[in-house]
Amino acid sequence: MRPKTLTIIICYGLMVSCYKPYTADIDSYEKILVVEGMITNEVATYKIHLSYATPFYNNNTRQDVNSANVFVMDDLGNNYPFSESLNGYYLSDSLQFTGHPGSTYTLYIETDDGEIYISDPQFLKPAYYPDTVYAGAEYQETFSRFNTSIFIIRGANIFIDMKSLKDTLPHFRFTSSLVKEYFYREDSLGHLNFFYCWQTVFEIPEINITHNKFSSDSSAINKHAVYFIPDGTSVFGMFYNQGPRQPDLSYKALSTVWLLPFDIVHRILYLNQYSLNNETYLYYKSIYEQYTSEGKLFDPIAVQLTGNIHCTTNPGKHVFGFFEASSVSRSAYIIGFRYSWNDLYDVKRIPYNPPPEPDGCRIFIKPPYWVK
Numbered sequence: 001m002r003p004k005t006l007t008i009i010i011c012y013g014l015m016v017s018c019y020k021p022y023t024a025d026i027d028s029y030e031k032i033l034v035v036e037g038m039i040t041n042e043v044a045t046y047k048i049h050l051s052y053a054t055p056f057y058n059n060n061t062r063q064d065v066n067s068a069n070v071f072v073m074d075d076l077g078n079n080y081p082f083s084e085s086l087n088g089y090y091l092s093d094s095l096q097f098t099g100h101p102g103s104t105y106t107l108y109i110e111t112d113d114g115e116i117y118i119s120d121p122q123f124l125k126p127a128y129y130p131d132t133v134y135a136g137a138e139y140q141e142t143f144s145r146f147n148t149s150i151f152i153i154r155g156a157n158i159f160i161d162m163k164s165l166k167d168t169l170p171h172f173r174f175t176s177s178l179v180k181e182y183f184y185r186e187d188s189l190g191h192l193n194f195f196y197c198w199q200t201v202f203e204i205p206e207i208n209i210t211h212n213k214f215s216s217d218s219s220a221i222n223k224h225a226v227y228f229i230p231d232g233t234s235v236f237g238m239f240y241n242q243g244p245r246q247p248d249l250s251y252k253a254l255s256t257v258w259l260l261p262f263d264i265v266h267r268i269l270y271l272n273q274y275s276l277n278n279e280t281y282l283y284y285k286s287i288y289e290q291y292t293s294e295g296k297l298f299d300p301i302a303v304q305l306t307g308n309i310h311c312t313t314n315p316g317k318h319v320f321g322f323f324e325a326s327s328v329s330r331s332a333y334i335i336g337f338r339y340s341w342n343d344l345y346d347v348k349r350i351p352y353n354p355p356p357e358p359d360g361c362r363i364f365i366k367p368p369y370w371v372k
Contacts (some may be wrong), residue, residue: 177270336348
């Protein structure tokens with residue numbers, strides 16, 4: 001046999017012998033607690049949600065956990081209880097407990113079967129705001145709602161820059177939404193009414209975290225994309241009918257089944273920026289890597305995702321979920337339309353005052369959250 005042929009056979013044999021299928025070690029009948037919860041620096045009611053994961057081959061929804069004892073303890077020994085609400089939610093008292101940057105918080109849970117669960121201590125970092133928010137004209141791929149084909153659209157990609165002259169910046173996670181305001185008039189029984197309406201578009205469900213991709217300095221974040229806004233001056237918005245009069249002399253808007261094209265008056269980007277400690281960053285980074293995996297050999301698998309909750313009464317017991325302590329800053333920006341002669345978009349900061357519901361309308365009187 002020729003040496004070249006022998007070498008090929010040996011290499012092929014090694015490749016085959018190294019292949020070993022991976023089978024996740026999952027007990028499909030194990031009762032697994034799922035924990036979801038976060039505290040911030042805001043004066044707010046914090047929520048902890050507890051449920052039991054359904055068996056692996058069960059199509060039923062997960063089971064909420066009731067009658068648990070839930071509290072958070074800080075590094076000074078202060079104890080903050082969470083009261084049971086509905087559907088497995090446990091709520092803090094906003095008058096008694098607010099997260100303070102620089103403190104460390106630990107979640108404690110005791111279920112009605114006597115099991116005790118404790119989170120890793122979570123350090124609450126300070127909140128930061130973007131130094132600069134700006135837009136750049138870009139083309140991006142998107143899917144058609146009608147035939148799922150891919151096409152290219154043009155729009156404004158919103159970027160932020162940040163720099164710290166004293167400290168290194170932590171990693172950040174961003175969530176955002178875009179509100180499109182539209183306006184129309186209707187003659188109702190001889191009376192002209194003004195309809196101040198809005199429609200909210202939420203970001204796609206992908207984890208947006210900073211990776212310092214455009215900067216070698218951990219004290220600076222440059223050109224981090226937070227939201228892409230397709231070009232377009234109109235929106236298919238809900239058409240509303242006039243309802244009964246309200247105490248503020250406006251009229252209640254009643255939604256219909258019709259979506260009609262309206263000119264967009266304003267596009268407002270509401271941006272939430274969370275300061276992550278290192279453990280929280282690694283957790284979201286793992287989720288991000290799974291979202292963006294492409295089915296390659298060394299892509300992460302779902303069972304590799306590790307939370308920060310542990311069962312102290314039964315150390316071998318599995319627990320899913322993560323207790324997060326992250327300060328948040330919230331800001332809002334009007335995103336202007338592109339000028340055809342210079343490809344620029346105006347970005348102007350405004351007070352953060354989002355509508356109370358994602359979609360809606362007020363008649364006759366401008367609502368307080370309407371951008372003037």
